[in-house]
Amino acid sequence: MASKKDFVKFDKVDKSYDGKVLVVKDLQLDIAEGEFITMLGPSGSGKTTCLMMLAGFETPTNGEIYLDGKAISSIPPHKRGIGMVFQNYALFPHMTVYENLAFPLRVRKIPKDEADKKIDKALSMVSLQGFAARMPGQLSGGQQQRVAVARSLVFDPQLVLMDEPLGALDKNLRESMQYEIKHIHESIGVTVVYVTHDQSEALTMSNRIAVFNDGKVQQLSSPDELYEKPVNSFVAEFIGENNTFGGEVSDISGGKCKVKLANAEILANPISVKGKGERTTVSLRPERALINPSTKMDNLHKGKIEEVIYHGDHTRVRINLLGNPEFILKVPNSSSNLDIKLGNEINIGWNSDDARALDPK
Amino acid sequence: MSSETNQILTTDGIPLEVSLKKAERKNKIKAFLLVAPLLLFLIITYVFPIGDMLFRSIDDKMVTQMLPKTFKAMENWDGQELPEEEVFAAFHEDFVKLVEDKREGKLSTQLNYTKNGFKSIIKKLRRASKKFEEGNYKEQIMAVHKRWADVEYWRAIQRRAPEFTGQKYLKGMDMYVNEEGKIVSVEEDRRIHRVLWLRTLEIAFFVTVFCFLMAYPIAHLLATLPMKYSNLLMICVLLPFWTSLLVRTASWMILLQQQGIVNDFFVGIGLVADNNRPEMMYNKTGSYVAMTQILLPFMVLPLYSVMKTISPSLMRAGKSLGGTPFVAFWKVYFPLTIPGIGAGCLLVFILAIGYYITPALVGGASGTLISNQIAFHMKSTLDWSFASAMGLMLLSGVLVIYWLYNKIVGIDNIKLG
Numbered sequence: 001m002a003s004k005k006d007f008v009k010f011d012k013v014d015k016s017y018d019g020k021v022l023v024v025k026d027l028q029l030d031i032a033e034g035e036f037i038t039m040l041g042p043s044g045s046g047k048t049t050c051l052m053m054l055a056g057f058e059t060p061t062n063g064e065i066y067l068d069g070k071a072i073s074s075i076p077p078h079k080r081g082i083g084m085v086f087q088n089y090a091l092f093p094h095m096t097v098y099e100n101l102a103f104p105l106r107v108r109k110i111p112k113d114e115a116d117k118k119i120d121k122a123l124s125m126v127s128l129q130g131f132a133a134r135m136p137g138q139l140s141g142g143q144q145q146r147v148a149v150a151r152s153l154v155f156d157p158q159l160v161l162m163d164e165p166l167g168a169l170d171k172n173l174r175e176s177m178q179y180e181i182k183h184i185h186e187s188i189g190v191t192v193v194y195v196t197h198d199q200s201e202a203l204t205m206s207n208r209i210a211v212f213n214d215g216k217v218q219q220l221s222s223p224d225e226l227y228e229k230p231v232n233s234f235v236a237e238f239i240g241e242n243n244t245f246g247g248e249v250s251d252i253s254g255g256k257c258k259v260k261l262a263n264a265e266i267l268a269n270p271i272s273v274k275g276k277g278e279r280t281t282v283s284l285r286p287e288r289a290l291i292n293p294s295t296k297m298d299n300l301h302k303g304k305i306e307e308v309i310y311h312g313d314h315t316r317v318r319i320n321l322l323g324n325p326e327f328i329l330k331v332p333n334s335s336s337n338l339d340i341k342l343g344n345e346i347n348i349g350w351n352s353d354d355a356r357a358l359d360p361k
Numbered sequence: 362m363s364s365e366t367n368q369i370l371t372t373d374g375i376p377l378e379v380s381l382k383k384a385e386r387k388n389k390i391k392a393f394l395l396v397a398p399l400l401l402f403l404i405i406t407y408v409f410p411i412g413d414m415l416f417r418s419i420d421d422k423m424v425t426q427m428l429p430k431t432f433k434a435m436e437n438w439d440g441q442e443l444p445e446e447e448v449f450a451a452f453h454e455d456f457v458k459l460v461e462d463k464r465e466g467k468l469s470t471q472l473n474y475t476k477n478g479f480k481s482i483i484k485k486l487r488r489a490s491k492k493f494e495e496g497n498y499k500e501q502i503m504a505v506h507k508r509w510a511d512v513e514y515w516r517a518i519q520r521r522a523p524e525f526t527g528q529k530y531l532k533g534m535d536m537y538v539n540e541e542g543k544i545v546s547v548e549e550d551r552r553i554h555r556v557l558w559l560r561t562l563e564i565a566f567f568v569t570v571f572c573f574l575m576a577y578p579i580a581h582l583l584a585t586l587p588m589k590y591s592n593l594l595m596i597c598v599l600l601p602f603w604t605s606l607l608v609r610t611a612s613w614m615i616l617l618q619q620q621g622i623v624n625d626f627f628v629g630i631g632l633v634a635d636n637n638r639p640e641m642m643y644n645k646t647g648s649y650v651a652m653t654q655i656l657l658p659f660m661v662l663p664l665y666s667v668m669k670t671i672s673p674s675l676m677r678a679g680k681s682l683g684g685t686p687f688v689a690f691w692k693v694y695f696p697l698t699i700p701g702i703g704a705g706c707l708l709v710f711i712l713a714i715g716y717y718i719t720p721a722l723v724g725g726a727s728g729t730l731i732s733n734q735i736a737f738h739m740k741s742t743l744d745w746s747f748a749s750a751m752g753l754m755l756l757s758g759v760l761v762i763y764w765l766y767n768k769i770v771g772i773d774n775i776k777l778g
Contacts, residue, residue, distance in 0.1 A: 057677055077680040090678035094696045104682035
């Protein structure tokens, strides 16, 4: 089966609750069939609103949403056939696990023996066989989560929406559930739209990530591209750790630009700067800068160590560098450790390719 | 023996249990002192009056104490033939004493409750007894009136011998103990209490149903509306609480009377003819309307507090899983509100079953409840023991309902907030 590129299509969607503020602005988003797409963003960025519009609990103020080529704005939620996992699971507390899973099958009038098979399959998918007779209140948070996932999949929807489903779980459980959901997605090939504000969750699970801010998609790309090649300073700041220098472009040529800081000049990769004199924020990932680099790097500057924090597998070093007292370095804890001591002056180098000159903050 | 060897000691060698009790004794005493005023208050205002009421409803010592010797002598009487001289003599002795204390009138009233016809023959006996000679009282008393020679009347006296009696309860159910000592119903046209009991249940039931039907949507709105509007609505619901019950009932009288606002409105829109205005007051309709309005908050509040805890995402989940809005409501939302429905219905039903002022004012003859009858016996006939008996019957009825509810729904399922 050829997968459709625009299985779900948001076409120029605007959304406003009060007629004054746009929560979602001109949203243009295509989701391919079988894709795991994550909407990532801080709270209030409009990601959950998008999900609710797709599920049918909110109507777009303008524009149209298409599911498999059909406009769905006028279709009520119960006819859309979209599975959904809610933030607090929304399991029916007065029904057993079995009855919870049977609910979507019963309303579709699926015969009991067939329904039982589907329920067994769904429960084994989330490794909860033998829990069918339990009430949701007798399950742990992680188990309730699995039941909610199983329930959203039991009626074989083509599309499943997940609204911060792991938000209420503790860290270890959350990580293991991330892999579990990812594996379920891979094994049954359902299209998943996942909403979260947790970037590591988004990076782990998704095929593509749509970073939301202020009602707009800031960047839509694969996790590695999002991390390595952020297109603006919001994305660079929001995803992972980031060192920044604010300055002015003093020269731009040959795919490189010179950025003049308060009392120095650095080389950077011009991403969103076009010409001389523009303000810019240069973004550099902490792991891309090295202490006393052995290879030649086109940026090499001296800094003073302000703080050393031990993190087990690595050490975080805060350095006052080129007028930025918050410059962070991550040094792997290997046996050939460098002489990192508080107050030492050290050389720090990085390639200009990794220093992305983005829009000013 | 094993328990001794297994006993756990604290580091100082005191048994753990003893040490624990000692450590917690202070807290226990503090806690008890905190509840003590309420406990005392409850005992004085609740346990004691109910105990007194129970006692009063079965107390029948009056006649027992007025005729002590008679009842002693009657112990050997089989009740078939007229009693022996010995009983008559004892009765005469008791009677003379009562006349001296001027209490024979009370005796006649009491005995007349048991059997009609005692009043006049006791009056005659009092007059005649002044001229009685010593000895052979049987002949002399029987000569006063022919009823004194009737064994039925002596049996009636004997029935008053026990110190305690359940006859007030029987009376409350329109039954009595007849001459043969069997429990039978009174004649059809004198059965007033059974009708009242049934009407009380009927009105309480329908008021509960009406309250439920009206309160459910209101409570749902309250729980789902934005705070701004729900607060206003909540005030509307609570407003009746802040108004005097009497004022509210009186305003219903203004609204519902035949020349009242509601009737004027009906005539105005041509629903009824001016000369054919329906009676909406001084009958059941009046009781239904006024009681439903007054008891409505007691249904809204428990429902609201339960609905408030139901996450809106549950309804959404129901819909997203393919349930129509009705299915989602009926299968998901409604079952979750059952604790509130149970609490509200129980509350309204129990309050309605003992309602007094409103039916008394707007109920008329066909809309009064058993509590009005109780009040009537408290104030007018002064038959307090009968009023107590009916009050206790009402109380036990409520307890039975509570017990049934617990059996069917489970009382731990109830939620008031």
